[in-house]
Amino acid sequence: MPLDPPLPPEPPIAPEPQRDYEVGYGKPPRQTRFSKGQSGNPRGRPRGAKNLKTLLLEVLSEQIIATANGRRRKITKGAAIVTQLVNRAATGDLPAIKTLFGLVVDIEGNTEPASPETSRFSAADEKVIEQLKARLRGNKRESDD
Numbered sequence: 001m002p003l004d005p006p007l008p009p010e011p012p013i014a015p016e017p018q019r020d021y022e023v024g025y026g027k028p029p030r031q032t033r034f035s036k037g038q039s040g041n042p043r044g045r046p047r048g049a050k051n052l053k054t055l056l057l058e059v060l061s062e063q064i065i066a067t068a069n070g071r072r073r074k075i076t077k078g079a080a081i082v083t084q085l086v087n088r089a090a091t092g093d094l095p096a097i098k099t100l101f102g103l104v105v106d107i108e109g110n111t112e113p114a115s116p117e118t119s120r121f122s123a124a125d126e127k128v129i130e131q132l133k134a135r136l137r138g139n140k141r142e143s144d145d
Contacts, residue, residue: 023029034040050058060078067073068083075083085103088096121129 021027060076060081062077063074064077064080065072066075066080066083085096085100089100
């Protein structure tokens with residue numbers, strides 16, 4: 001069985017450059033950091049760009065002149081839309097009624113009371129409640145003395 005030839009010697013490891021601070025997590029080497037004024041995402045979202053929610057809220061809050069009961073009034077576009085929706089629902093327009101009730105449910109949330117089965121405490125909860133009651137009763141007796 002022949003012996004393996006000897007491995008060539010490894011090249012010497014270059015000494016690490018001296019640093020005046022420690023490199024680690026959150027502390028990258030100075031030469032790899034972004035230069036001052038340079039962003040990490042230069043082609044990212046432009047400054048002042050608005051998202052859909054902001055745009056929608058701005059447009060709905062714009063003032064318009066509307067005629068109601070023979071009088072001209074300044075109201076917001078959002079108020080005009082809601083007024084028209086309610087008026088159309090009052091005339092019996094089914095899609096408007098469905099939309100209006102959907103909005104009402106979203107605003108008010110689910111108002112149905114919880115069923116008695118789900119609102120009962122478990123045995124462990126009842127035990128904790130009784131211990132708290134006993135502790136509070138004990139504190140009241142001590143303070144009355």
